[in-house]
Amino acid sequence: MKEFLWKSIQNVKTSSPLVHNITNYVVMNxxxxxxxxxxxxxxxxHAHPEVEDMVALCSATVINIGTLDDYWVESMLKAAAKAHKSNTPWVLDPVGAGATAYRDEKVAKLLEYKPTVIRGNASEIMALAKASLTKTKGVDSVHQSFEAVEAAIWLNKTVGSVVCISGAVDVVVSGNEKVLLKNGHPLMQQVTGLGCSATALIGAFVGSAPENPFHATAAAMALLSVAGELAQKTxxxxxxxxxxxxxxxxxxxxxEFLATINCELNNAGVSV
Amino acid sequence: MKEFLWKSIQNVKTSSPLVHNITNYVVMNxxxxxxxxxxxxxxxxHAHPEVEDMVALCSATVINIGTLDDYWVESMLKAAAKAHKSNTPWVLDPVGAGATAYRDEKVAKLLEYKPTVIRGNASEIMALAKASLTKTKGVDSVHQSFEAVEAAIWLNKTVGSVVCISGAVDVVVSGNEKVLLKNGHPLMQQVTGLGCSATALIGAFVGSAPENPFHATAAAMALLSVAGELAQKTxxxxxxxxxxxxxxxxxxxxxEFLATINCELNNAGVSV
Amino acid sequence: MKEFLWKSIQNVKTSSPLVHNITNYVVMNxxxxxxxxxxxxxxxxHAHPEVEDMVALCSATVINIGTLDDYWVESMLKAAAKAHKSNTPWVLDPVGAGATAYRDEKVAKLLEYKPTVIRGNASEIMALAKASLTKTKGVDSVHQSFEAVEAAIWLNKTVGSVVCISGAVDVVVSGNEKVLLKNGHPLMQQVTGLGCSATALIGAFVGSAPENPFHATAAAMALLSVAGELAQKTxxxxxxxxxxxxxxxxxxxxxEFLATINCELNNAGVSV
Known part of the structure; x- marks a missing residue:
């Protein structure tokens, strides 16, 4: 598993995939x-007249709703629809899902285009599942007590996306497979947008290896958390x-990578 | 006074206030x-459909007009109106006030929602007072020779805002109180957006201690200028x-903080 | 030549020109x-109601289409028109020209306002020439095999702009003059937006010495590539x-500058 993750990292460097980003202003740089x-x-x-061309040009598209507004949401929907239609991998980062009704409504719409991968923190993944359920079945049927991993599994089953919950331990869920990644450092939370960087890296990895988005997601998360853990030391x-x-x-x-990576592959069901 | 400033700095770290920012593209990161x-x-x-919800969610809102346009101005006005109505502290950074008629018109409108704190450099504070006077009384009555501290006092009296003029010496004015802060380093002017960071920090401090925006403003400015002075050394x-x-x-x-901070509280009137 | 470049660098520091930027979100900071x-x-x-005032206020305007959309394109066209009309130097960075039809259409329009300087990489300069030709003469007449330096010369002749192709060797072309700059380091390509920084610096240099945009462009490129080469060492x-x-x-x-700069002035025609 660890050697496989390292190969994926090398693969991005050699294939240098073009990654199209519709992301937030805070983290673009x-x-x-x-x-x-x-x-x-x-x-x-993100311009409406070119956003579909950009999807077509690139190996993957990354959509991050951090500083969304109506114009940008339209860009995101156009790009997601095009990616879905053309089987281009695309990754959703539902920044701030659950914070406002507006965000929940928009992420629920984006889910209709079945992201290849979804990455968020625990509360975003829970909010996303709730928003999707609310939209599908009406407010009354909302399961109020979704746990993050339950939510991830539910999203994976109903939407089909690989789901990554990032946190002290990162969890990647797909079908009966689950990876736990135990690297990183708490100081990383004091740097804005490292979650957004994680999502973008997933875009790069899934763009360079679209045949296995589960492993691509695990490798991207492994790279960022191991690099962060090593970087923190200096x-x-x-x-x-x-x-x-x-x-x-x-x-x-x-x-460095192999000496630091701390992960656990669990194929025997998805409970943590 | 100095110990009080340090306590405010600690208070932000322990209370970790949510701060809502509608700010410019250059400095968001x-x-x-x-x-x-x-x-x-x-x-x-900044999206119109969610901006009021964000004000309601947060301890303070920061509005910075640096890269304004009509959509963003509408976001700012909605947020300021909501903050004003709900007694949420909000801070205005009138970046580039005085540079164009458009900016002056927009900041004059924002002033109607009575920011809790205003922070700008001397020319921005002067331009703001002038823009407000012009709007209130017509162009002819504009006092052409407003000095920055005079302008700050006038804004404080008429709008009610705590006013901070940042510069080699930072001046914070409120009613009969005035603080002079003499830290910082000229090299800080070669880094873009440190004034905008100052304004955002004021948002954090006033959000964590809304009962005393004057002291909160002084503490935020003290933190940034002392940290900048120390950082410059390496x-x-x-x-x-x-x-x-x-x-x-x-x-x-x-x-470090207490050994470096150089401030002067002056309750005996506000002349410098 | 080298001493002249250094003088230009000093001249920017002493004259501190105001540079107006309509640029992309990624690189603003x-x-x-x-x-x-x-x-x-x-x-x-970039706000439509103030963008012309900003051109009037500044020594130069820099237009970079990196994250363009319809609102921003309108800002760019207004600014370019005003700069052209008022003889204010302006610099165009056609980021991503050739990637989409939308970009090509917009850069062709911008060219009508005759940028003082154009800076791009080889493929952008070739795409720009092609877009301009297409617009002028119809698709059929497009010269498919434009080489970058040929394209630069053609743009210089037909539009009148100084043209800079940046790459391992930077080439600046104007009339019968050509400068080759051989500084920089490959690692600079792993930092986003250094090309955009180059364009912005050209704006500063041409703003502080509008009488000779060819030399101003060479000096700006020399500063960035020499500084980058030196910075890479640590x-x-x-x-x-x-x-x-x-x-x-x-x-x-x-x-440092004189010991590092490696350039070649070639007045005897523009072939490389």
């Missing part, structure tokens, strides 16, 4: 830099961590 | 990172200063 | 920081390179 450091090629584009705070993480995404060696 | 490093939680959101230019400042906002100790 | 580090003063503004990857580059733009000395 970091996202582009994370993709470049990992060996991918980022494109950021950092004095969130400012230097942000910089060192980009350096490490670029320079990480097989030795 | 840095602003989010500065808030995180100081212990607050940033949200960036920096080789504006690039490393930007990074070291984030590290220092995160790691600053009571000892 | 870096662009502003690069301009500040080099001694210029950045303004980012960098461990793209994260630290981004930081060290800003430091070096700020702190570069005459000695």
């Amino acid at each position: 970091n996202t582009a830099n994370a993709l470049l450091a990992a060996g991918a090629s980022p494109i950021m584009a 950092s004095s705070g969130p400012g230097s961590l942000q910089m060192n993480l980009l350096d490490k995404l670029y320079s990480i060696t097989e030795e | 840095n602003t989010a990172n500065a808030l995180l490093a100081a212990g607050a939680s940033p949200i960036m959101a 920096s080789s230019g504006p690039g490393s200063l930007q990074m070291n400042l984030l590290d220092k906002l995160y790691s600053i100790t009571e000892e | 870096n662009t502003a920081n690069a301009l500040l580090a080099a001694g210029a003063s950045p303004i980012m503004a 960098s461990s990857g793209p994260g630290s390179l981004q930081m060290n580059l800003l430091d070096k733009l700020y702190s570069i000395t005459e000695e």
Whole structure:
């Protein structure tokens, strides 16, 4: 498993997939830099007249609703529809799902285009499942007590997406497969947008290996969390961590990666 | 006074206020990172259908007109109106006030919702007072020779806002109170958006201590300028200063802060 | 020649030109920081009601189509028209030209306002020439095999712009003059937006010396590539390179610059 993850990381560097991003203003620069450091090629584009062309041009599309508004939601829907129709892998980051009714309504619409992968924190994944259920079955039927992994499994079953819950332990769920990734460092939460970088990296990995989005997602999460854990060791705070993480995404060696990665593959059901 | 400022800094770290930002594209990333490093939680959101919900969700709202356009101005007005109506503290950063008639017209409108705090440089504060006067009394009555501190006092009296003029010496004015803060370093001017970070930090501080926006403003300005002064000592230019400042906002100790802070509280009137 | 380039660099620091940028979301922060580090003063503004005022206020306008959409294209056209009409230098960065029909249509329109300088990579410059030809003469007449330098010469002759092709060797073309700049480092390509920073710096240089846009362009490109080459020496990857580059733009000395610059002025025709 660990060697396989490392091969995926190498594969991104050699194939350098073009990744189309419709993402939020806060993280655009970091996202582009994370993709470049990992060996991918980022494109950021959202204009209605060109967004479908960009999907067609790229190996994967990443949609992140962080600073959404009506124009951008329309861009996202156009891109997701095109990706769905053309079997281009696409990744959804439901930033802030659950915070406002507006976000929930929009993510529920995006789910209709069946993202290849969804990545969010526990509360976003729970909110997403709830928003989708609400839309499908009406408010009354909402299961109020969804746990994050339950929500992920439900989303995987009903939407078909690989689902990644990121946190102290990252969990990736698909069918009967589940990976737990136990790397990273708490200081990473003090740097804005590392979750968004994770989602973008998933785009790169799934773009370079579309045949197995589950493993691609695990490899992307492994790269970011291992690089973050290593970068933290030479950092004095969130400012230097942000910089060192980009350096490490670029320079990480097989030795470092294999010595640090701490993951668990569990095929015997998906309970944690 | 100095111990009180330090307590406010600690208070932000322990209460971790949610801060809603409608700010400019240039500084969104840095602003989010500065808030995180100081212990607050940033949200960036501007969509008309959700902006009022975001105000309701957060401890404070920060409005920064740096890269305004008509859609964003409408977001700002909705948020300011909601904050005003619901007694949520909100902070205005009138970036570039005075540069164009468009900016002056928009900031004058925003002033109608009585920001809790206004922070700008001397020329912005002067332009703001002038824009407000012009709107209220017509162009002819504009006092052409407003000095920055005079302008701040006038804004404080007529609008009710705590007013902070940032510069080599930062001045915070409210009623009969005035604080002078003499920290910082000239190199901070070579890093884009540190004024915007200051405004966002004021949002965090006023959100965690809404009962005293004057002291909250002074504490936020003290944190940024002391951290900047300390960070500069290990920096080789504006690039490393930007990074070291984030590290220092995160790691600053009571000892460092108290040994560096240089401020003067002046209750005996507001002339400098 | 080399001493002349250094003088131009000094001239930006002493004259501190205001540079108006309508640029993309990904690079706004870096662009502003690069301009500040080099001694210029950045303004980012795109609102239709103020964009012409901003052109009038500034020494140069920089237009970068990276994350264009219809609103922003209208801002760009207004600004370009105003700059053209008022003889304000303006610089075009045709990011992603050739990637979509939408981009090609918009850059062709922008060319009508005769940018003072155009900077892009080889494929963008070729796409720009093709888009312009297509627009002028219809699709059938498009010369399919334009080489980048040929395209630059053609653009220079028909549009009148100084044209800079950036790459391992940067080429600046104007009339019978040509400069080759052989500095920089491949790692610079792993940092997002350094091309955009180059364009913004050209804006600063041409704003501080509008009488000779050819030399201003060469000096801006020389500064960025020499600073990048020097910064790379102390960098461990793209994260630290981004930081060290800003430091070096700020702190570069005459000695360092003259010892590193590697350029060739060629007045005897423009073939490479």
